[in-house]
Amino acid sequence: DAGVIQSPRHEVTEMGQEVTLRCKPISGHDYLFWYRQTMMRGLELLIYFNNNVPIDDSGMPEDRFSAKMPNASFSTLKIQPSEPRDSAVYFCASSALANYGYTFGSGTRLTVV
Amino acid sequence: AQSVTQLGSHVSVSEGALVLLRCNYSSSVPPYLFWYVQYPNQGLQLLLKYTSAATLVKGINDFEAEFKKSETSFHLTKPSAHMSDAAEYFCAVSARNNNDMRFGAGTRLTVKP
Numbered sequence: 001d002a003g004v005i006q007s008p009r010h011e012v013t014e015m016g017q018e019v020t021l022r023c024k025p026i027s028g029h030d031y032l033f034w035y036r037q038t039m040m041r042g043l044e045l046l047i048y049f050n051n052n053v054p055i056d057d058s059g060m061p062e063d064r065f066s067a068k069m070p071n072a073s074f075s076t077l078k079i080q081p082s083e084p085r086d087s088a089v090y091f092c093a094s095s096a097l098a099n100y101g102y103t104f105g106s107g108t109r110l111t112v113v
Numbered sequence: 114a115q116s117v118t119q120l121g122s123h124v125s126v127s128e129g130a131l132v133l134l135r136c137n138y139s140s141s142v143p144p145y146l147f148w149y150v151q152y153p154n155q156g157l158q159l160l161l162k163y164t165s166a167a168t169l170v171k172g173i174n175d176f177e178a179e180f181k182k183s184e185t186s187f188h189l190t191k192p193s194a195h196m197s198d199a200a201e202y203f204c205a206v207s208a209r210n211n212n213d214m215r216f217g218a219g220t221r222l223t224v225k226p
Binding site: 004031033042043045048050056091093095097098099101102103104105106107 | 145147149155156157158159162164203207208209210211212213214215216218219
């Protein structure tokens with residue numbers, strides 16, 4: 001298996017633009033997680049899905065953020081409009097069961113200027 | 114709800130010395146516990162996990178951790194540090210009845226020659 005695949009690896013965008021981050025989980029993993037990592041706040045759970053259904057989105061910072069999982073092999077995290085304070089590394093992770101641990105993607109480094 | 118506290122945001126050891134990274138957890142139900150490692154510009158990788166079998170858990174690269182219920186601890190150790198161990202290490206906890214993992218703030222390990 002190729003692992004969790006995220007795209008793009010790097011994204012530089014101007015404030016106010018829409019940004020879409022993409023994730024392909026490991027086949028057979030029923031859980032998918034979106035995290036944001038910054039120096040100031042560390043790793044923050046934004047949202048997670050179980051069997052394509054959002055379970056907990058309490059970590060989504062505000063309405064500018066939205067996430068979808070239209071099928072078991074694809075998820076998106078969208079920021080519209082983007083702001084400089086959204087600059088961070090965004091990780092996607094997938095998991096089979098609670099005792100398996102998570103497999104993380106390589107992350108998307110987002111810079112909003 | 115469960116949480117973890119990592120004691121020490123930065124640990125520095127000499128090459129060949131013992132590595133000890135501290136983690137204490139809080140959980141209202143029996144937990145699953147994990148250690149992850151993050152190398153620069155990469156995602157998190159699972160080092161080892163405790164899922165209620167043996168309390169002493171061995172992971173990759175000679176790392177191990179011991180679950181101590183009486184101390185609510187899950188400290189990570191390695192007998193002899195190698196330069197390649199320099200990275201950020203995250204302790205994490207999840208409850209057995211869900212797959213919602215909570216991460217500590219991380220400990221940056223520096224290995225001096």
